[in-house]
Amino acid sequence: MNNIYIVPMTILSLIKSRAPATGQKYSQLESLFRQAIREGTLQPGEKLPPLRDAAWQAGCSLGTMSRVYAALERRGMVTAEVGRGTFVREEASIGADIILPRPSSSRKSDSNLADIGVIDLAMNAITNEEGEDLLRWALRRTADKASSLTLMTYRDGYGTAAQKLAMRAFLPACLQQVGEERLLINHGAQNGIFTALNRLTSPGDTICLEPLCYPGVSAALSQAGLSSVIVECDDRGIDPVDFERLCQAGRLRLLVTTPTGHNPTCITTPLERRLQIGEIAKKYDVLVIEDDIYGFLYPDAPPPYAALFPDNAIYLTGLAKRLTPSLRIGVSVASPQITMLMAQGITAQSWMVSPVLAVAASELALRHDSLQKMIDASLVQADEREKLTRAELADKVVSLKFCRSHAWLKLPDSCNVDLFVKQAELAGVLVTSGQRFSSRTGSGNQHIRLSIMAPRKTETLVIALSKLGAILTTPTLNSVEYF
Known part of the structure; x- marks a missing residue:
């Protein structure tokens, strides 16, 4: 045989x-x-x-x-x-955690991280003391005030004019006078990005990304089956010369950017650079998608692209960072034609944004004084936590940059980032590797993002920072050897 x-x-x-x-x-x-x-x-x-x-x-x-x-x-x-x-x-x-990795502890059980002694500096949340009470108030108001028409009927993807106008309270001052035909209520900034990518592109279009960007953008690109190119950036944001080179080279349809409080690099692009980028985008008919989810923390930031170039930009924000991630609602500003197309996308995905959530957000928009008080408290807290982080880690890392929500650390070349992340988790601190934000191989490989605004108590952040500092001081030891 x-x-x-x-x-x-x-x-x-x-x-x-x-x-x-x-x-x-x-x-x-x-x-x-x-x-x-x-x-x-x-x-x-x-x-x-x-x-x-x-x-x-x-x-x-x-x-x-x-x-x-x-x-x-x-x-x-x-x-x-x-x-x-x-x-x-x-x-x-390997799993569904394509945006941010789940800690090994949460894979094994559904226990609350705080209950098992884990400090989460990986998820970029912004804690506030009054947010929960304000949310409960808005939900009670919604239950009492919402009409039967709101509670018991279908709507379409456009939303009501009254609710859209109310949502202007969550926009920068320079956009708070836009008409309702330019406004669209969505399920949050991530949903806005996904809807724009799926509704405003055609086969063969290319999307322009920054070398480091919010992982949700890459996840949305993958779902839409779109290809991307990477534009070079410097310490002021997108390089205009390289952006124009890419516009000339191929079928570029959209530029996705976070020019204010960039996640993760902490860059805020100055006005002069925004004007340059906007003029190039206008020249080559490229739409700018601006994710401004952290913009409320930067009252002195330059105007968004949607204010500077209203026909060539889509502005996106939401309440996840401002108030709570559980209220999955946001608002976009764009030209009426683009708003109509995106509204059709909302209808195709989920038929409508929950009218109950829309009413709750509208009620919250009326609480201007309370919302501003929370923002002011967050700004004070951000300054305090930046000082604490700088005091503990500045002399142990190559560079340390700050936003009002997170810090961006470059670790020494002698420090293996993957090992550092694992050691930190063993010590009870979750952090995010810079590789998670990389749009191209090599970007952010030696970096860590720390969500310094996530812990409810400043004392909790101090504990986490001391543990990270100890790991950086003795990087060759296993965490369990000194904790």
Whole structure:
């Protein structure tokens, strides 16, 4: 009897046999790799082939394959190690946590993190003492005031004129006089980004991203099946020269940016630079999507793009940071045509934004004094927490930048970031690796974001900072050796 040898399938042979011959190779190759990881062709801990080898087998450019690897890294499916290559993550770390990773402790149980002694500096929340009471007040008012028409009927994606006008209270002063035809109530800034990407693009369009950006943008891009290019940035934000180069080079449809209190780099783009970027976008018919979820903490920030270039910009904000993430509601400002298209997108996704939430938000908008009091308290608290963080960590890191919601740390080259994150979790502190914000391989690799406004008590932040400082002082020790 002849022996029959079955040649095991490898990722290279899979690429060679299934790589698309035509069309958008990037998205198809990404799907092929994701399937290989989920089906076990690529095992946890296995090293991906060199980019050049994979590109050769796929018949694509080195740049296309590099984007595929970067997309897998953003999804948390692989990890790139300088000088060693790219490896499939362990199975326990691959899941639905494509925006921010879940701590191992919360994977094992549903216990509240505070109950198990964990201090969460990973999720960028902004604590406030009066928010819960204010929310309960608004919900009671809604229950008492909402009509049967509100409670018991369908609406469409447009929302009512009265509710949209009320939501202007959550906009910067320079946008508070816009007409209701430019306003749209949505399910929050993340939903606004997702709706814009899905409703305002066509096959073949390209989206422009900053090298480091909120991971929810990359997640929305992936869901929409859109490709992206990365614009260079400096300490004032987007580089206008590079942005114009990208506009000239391809079919660029949207620019997604956070010019005020940028997450994670803490940059606020000055007015002069915003005018330059806006003029270039207008020249090449590129829409600017501005995520201004932290803008309320920067009353002196330059005007948003939607005020400077009303026909070429979409302004997005919400109540998640200002009041509570549980109130999934936000507002956008754009031209009437774009607002109409996005309203159709809301209808297609969920038919309508919950009228109950819209009434609650409208009631909250009337509490201007209380809302302003919370903002003022947050600004004072942000200054205090910046001083504490600087005092504990400034001499232990390469650089330390601050927003009014978070800090952006560059760790010494001798410190392995992945190990630091694991040591911090062992010590009871959750932090976010800069790689989670990377739109391209290599950006933010030596950085950590700390959400210094998340703990309810300043004393809790002090404990967390002291633990992180100890880890940075003795980076080679396991956390359990000194805690």
